[in-house]
Amino acid sequence: MKSFKTESKRILDLMINSIYTHKEIFLRELISNCSDAIDKLYYKSLSENIGLSRGDFDIKIKADKANNTLTISDNGIGMTAEELENNLGTIAKSGSLAFKNDNAKKEDIDIIGQFGVGFYSVFMVADSVEVLSKAYGSNEANIWKSSGAEGYEIKKAEKENCGTDIILHLKSDSEDEKYSEFMEYYKLRELIKRYSDYIHYPIKIEREVPVSSAQNGENETDKKIVTEFEWETINSMLPLWKKSKSEISEEEYNKFYKDMFYDFEDPFLHQHISAEGLVEYKALLYIPKKCPEAYFSKYFERGLKLYSNGVLIMEKCKELIPEYFGFVQGLVDCELSLNISREMVQHDRSLQKIASNIEKQIRKELTDMLENDRPKYEEFFKTFGLQLKVGIYNNWGMDKDKLQDLVMFYSVKEEKLITFKDYVSKMTDEQKYIYYATGPSILSIRKMPQTEKVLASGYDVLCMTDNVDEFAIKYVNSYESKEFKNVTDGDTGIENSTETVSEEDKPMLDFIKESLSAEVFDVRLSKKLGEHPVCLSTEGEISIEMEKVFRNMPTGDPNAQEVRAKKILEINQNHAVFQKLKSIFAENKDELKEYAEILMSEAKLIEGLPIDDIAHFVELVSKHISN
Numbered sequence: 001m002k003s004f005k006t007e008s009k010r011i012l013d014l015m016i017n018s019i020y021t022h023k024e025i026f027l028r029e030l031i032s033n034c035s036d037a038i039d040k041l042y043y044k045s046l047s048e049n050i051g052l053s054r055g056d057f058d059i060k061i062k063a064d065k066a067n068n069t070l071t072i073s074d075n076g077i078g079m080t081a082e083e084l085e086n087n088l089g090t091i092a093k094s095g096s097l098a099f100k101n102d103n104a105k106k107e108d109i110d111i112i113g114q115f116g117v118g119f120y121s122v123f124m125v126a127d128s129v130e131v132l133s134k135a136y137g138s139n140e141a142n143i144w145k146s147s148g149a150e151g152y153e154i155k156k157a158e159k160e161n162c163g164t165d166i167i168l169h170l171k172s173d174s175e176d177e178k179y180s181e182f183m184e185y186y187k188l189r190e191l192i193k194r195y196s197d198y199i200h201y202p203i204k205i206e207r208e209v210p211v212s213s214a215q216n217g218e219n220e221t222d223k224k225i226v227t228e229f230e231w232e233t234i235n236s237m238l239p240l241w242k243k244s245k246s247e248i249s250e251e252e253y254n255k256f257y258k259d260m261f262y263d264f265e266d267p268f269l270h271q272h273i274s275a276e277g278l279v280e281y282k283a284l285l286y287i288p289k290k291c292p293e294a295y296f297s298k299y300f301e302r303g304l305k306l307y308s309n310g311v312l313i314m315e316k317c318k319e320l321i322p323e324y325f326g327f328v329q330g331l332v333d334c335e336l337s338l339n340i341s342r343e344m345v346q347h348d349r350s351l352q353k354i355a356s357n358i359e360k361q362i363r364k365e366l367t368d369m370l371e372n373d374r375p376k377y378e379e380f381f382k383t384f385g386l387q388l389k390v391g392i393y394n395n396w397g398m399d400k401d402k403l404q405d406l407v408m409f410y411s412v413k414e415e416k417l418i419t420f421k422d423y424v425s426k427m428t429d430e431q432k433y434i435y436y437a438t439g440p441s442i443l444s445i446r447k448m449p450q451t452e453k454v455l456a457s458g459y460d461v462l463c464m465t466d467n468v469d470e471f472a473i474k475y476v477n478s479y480e481s482k483e484f485k486n487v488t489d490g491d492t493g494i495e496n497s498t499e500t501v502s503e504e505d506k507p508m509l510d511f512i513k514e515s516l517s518a519e520v521f522d523v524r525l526s527k528k529l530g531e532h533p534v535c536l537s538t539e540g541e542i543s544i545e546m547e548k549v550f551r552n553m554p555t556g557d558p559n560a561q562e563v564r565a566k567k568i569l570e571i572n573q574n575h576a577v578f579q580k581l582k583s584i585f586a587e588n589k590d591e592l593k594e595y596a597e598i599l600m601s602e603a604k605l606i607e608g609l610p611i612d613d614i615a616h617f618v619e620l621v622s623k624h625i626s627n
Helices: 009-019 025-048 081-088 095-102 118-124 179-183 185-195 250-261 349-372 374-397 420-425 442-446 449-456 469-476 506-515 544-551 576-587 589-607 614-626
Strands: 059-064 069-074 126-134 141-146 152-157 163-170 203-212 225-233 269-275 281-287 304-308 311-317 329-334 409-411 416-418 433-438 462-464 482-486 522-526 534-539 566-572
Touching: 025 059, 025 069, 025 118, 025 163, 025 185, 025 311, 059 185, 081 126, 081 141, 081 152, 118 126, 163 179, 179 185, 185 203, 185 311, 250 269, 250 281, 250 329, 269 349, 281 349, 329 349, 349 374, 374 469, 420 433, 433 449, 433 469, 442 462, 449 534, 462 469, 469 482, 469 544, 506 522, 506 566, 506 576, 506 589, 534 589, 566 576, 566 589, 576 589, 589 614
Parallel strands: 059 203, 304 329, 433 462, 433 482, 522 566
Antiparallel strands: 059 069, 069 163, 126 141, 126 163, 141 152, 203 225, 269 281, 281 329, 304 311, 409 416, 409 462, 534 566
């Protein structure tokens, strides 16, 4: 028995128990090693004309339940006793990496197993492992045996053809782990399809098939069902994304999406990217027709599938897609700088560059659709527009420049969705601001008193009906040097919107302000109300809509509940109500206080704010109606 050359039992235990988080990974690692071994012999055949073609190679997996063994075989280059010693006797020594380095100038050499430790993942599921191998061109075969960190031995053996058989003696089942499932056809098939479906050699499983033993002339009742064994090829071999775009039909793209991402509907659109240059990768991206379930919950996990040379490395690589495009489904296949296991991807510059390129490609696709197919883009935006708005708001507005030209809002004047660019292009020279209004619906915004004056001045109003809208606008701040202005702002910039208070009216307004001191910051006269008697406006950074959002937040944040807008009660000086207030103030100030409460409640109802004491409000209205 030999000890491992460079590592102790503690190191091997660490690799087996800490590097890999999923035991099933062992099969991916062994299949990748088999593929590498076949690659080496195939490349040798290309240069030395030894009479082998790609179709002569395969990887076979056989489960022997009677002996509790799982065998993974290849007919590749094989290993000599010395190579078994060097490659398996030294942990983290990779023969594949050495082969690639020796052939660095040759093109199209995609060696998967460059990492040197994948083989040892077998000890997560096996008590002992045997590696029977015969090198191409050699007359000798050798077998490497190990039960883990105790060490290994190498002996001469018998093997008819070149290649390698890896025989795993699986662990016994326990309460926590069912190792026997790796002997089952359905489990092996699932793992091959998930991780190794695009290995470019056939991966075959030996499976039992029931057949009839009936002979000619036998009665039906004399027939017996027996089982035979046959090899079934499991993997697809050629990834769709590695084919030329001209070879792939729309139906093939859609079928691939539905099969891989378990959707019943065709995707909204797809992008097939083949990038060359400083970083080389292939990507297949899809936008689904519906927003993923639980998209805004903590349970949603964004990310693209990450492949390296057709081998699945990560199911969800969130580093490849920004959060605001998290609804995009797809995959990326590239050469990776991987560290000690394929599960842990180094966040190197090449991966960051790929992510940046993918983000730009998605934005370009959406921009092209917006400019050239507006109806289709509007359909997309109605489904995913909220995600783009959240993207503007998140990260303190860092991504606003990337997203602000992709968001749309309903125009009151044009009665359709428009962009900021559309709005600004139709602004007159004297218009100072981009006007917007917030509310629960387009209809409610259209009927707001504050909207009347802006529309009457010939200016458009953008409707913002999502909770995140105004928060996002605060980060955008301006577009093409035009600031955004809420129509409920105390100063809308429209001439004569606020009336100068006469000395005669000032005492009455001061009295109303004092009567409503718990609810208002100020009371003012206004000419911007048209036919409405009162409205609420605000002063400062917090708007009424923002207050409502904070008010509706979970009670776990007491500070959010205390955020309040500085409300201004505006009274229409040209309305009959104003004259009524003046006469009441001269005759009965206590009655004016009750009228002020009614008007304040009316203004709150228009804004969708709750009335604290509804019973008292009803009582006051009933009292003054009866008078």
